Amino acid sequence: MATEEAGNGFNIHPMDQFEIKSLFGGGPIEWYSFTNATLWMGFAILAVVLLLVVGTRKRAIVPSRSQSVAEMMYGFIHKMIEDVAGKEGLKFFPYIFTLFIFILVSNFLGLLPTSFTTTSHIAVTAMLAMAVFVAVTVLGFYKNGMKFLGLFWVSSAPLALRPILAVIELISYFVRPVSHSIRLAGNVMAGHAVIKVFAGFAGALGVWAALPILSITAVYGLEVLVAGIQAYVFTILTCVYLNDALHPSH
Template sequence: MATEAEQATGLTFHPMDQFIVKPLFGAGEVHWYTPTNVTLWMAVVALAIIALLVMGTRGRAIVPNRAQSVAELSYGMVHKMIEDIAGKEGLKYFPYIMTLFMFIVFSNFAGLLPKAFTVTSHIAVTGVLALAVFISVTAIGFIKNGAHFLDLFWVRSAPLAIRPVLAVIEVISYFVRPVSHSIRLAGNMIAGHAVIKVFAGFAAIAAVAPVSILAVVGMYAFEILVAFIQAYVFTILTCVYLKDALHPSH
């Protein structure tokens, strides 16, 4: 039921309702096996990525079409990012990092479509992505370097007296990585979409409708930029963590 304030102003919007996980069929409880709006849009994103990278580049024309151009630009950008940050040794992990980038950027942009669901607004999704990166780079670090991977936490360039303190700080910051990695992405997606919904709600008031519409347009344009930047930031941090795993010495 609408509150007294909503009845007085005529505003009945709820910005956070767009992030509710709902079953696709019926209105029962959501279990781990229940098809939901989240799984639907994750499937849509996966199919869109396949359409771009597989179907869009199947012709391999010398003069590429739009789909091939976007696919090649994405491939080249991620390839150069890995090489510049983690070195040529990091290129063997290119398929995984490319998959991460494409999934996140497509999910972010898909969430800007009308009636769509932004899967990267949920910590359950971004948390799994961040945790997978954390476990992977930690395993790579120990497999490649053995016990020398622990050199990552021992700052040899610092005075010996403060190295133990810095080591504790480094260990804490290392284990906080998946938390910050996931919350940064989910938080930005939630904040932007909620603000758009708030501005859109004020469009029902004739006195402020023009300002509200302009605010929605401006915020939507900003969210397009944020959608790409957050995918880029998540990917570049993954490359930084990979570099630490491959070359742990300070």
């Protein structure tokens, strides 16, 4: 890849934007180092505070714009949990809302030019997905005991097929966190990389740069959509898994 670029005179490094850098002092990145990932996670917290705490400080009966957005998000997630996982799922509303708002805000912050997208990293999304996976599995066994294994025993299928289906169900259960995390990181990363590639073309094409710039605009619009949709998808899948833990019967 590197040689190809050098041959064409292009100097495109679409993946550089995802690099984790230590912001103070440099050197090797220890687990406690303050990196660009740390910075943008901090910005995410700041954005959430601005929107959900500062934005709602008036507690107005007739909401301001920011309060209205906060209320819409609250109602959106609340209804999603209730619809997908039932009333018992509402106990986990703060956790699910934390996941949703973190992913949503990180996705949107990542769309700011020159910013760093924390959700484009598999380490972050895998952590989120694993947290959901472990929590849901533990919850399933805690709530239902061994009956939770009924999730893998498709009682509506013919008896002979059930062991085979159980194996498939088991595999699919353990693949959940993988797909859950890669879907999010992959979508976000791919969009950002594509924008960067187009930007590299624009730098090399002179007058014809208008074409890649138009493409960047289009892809950016798509990315805004993806940022919202992936946060939604991650959250609704969490609700689906939660529903499985609460009501494991097939």
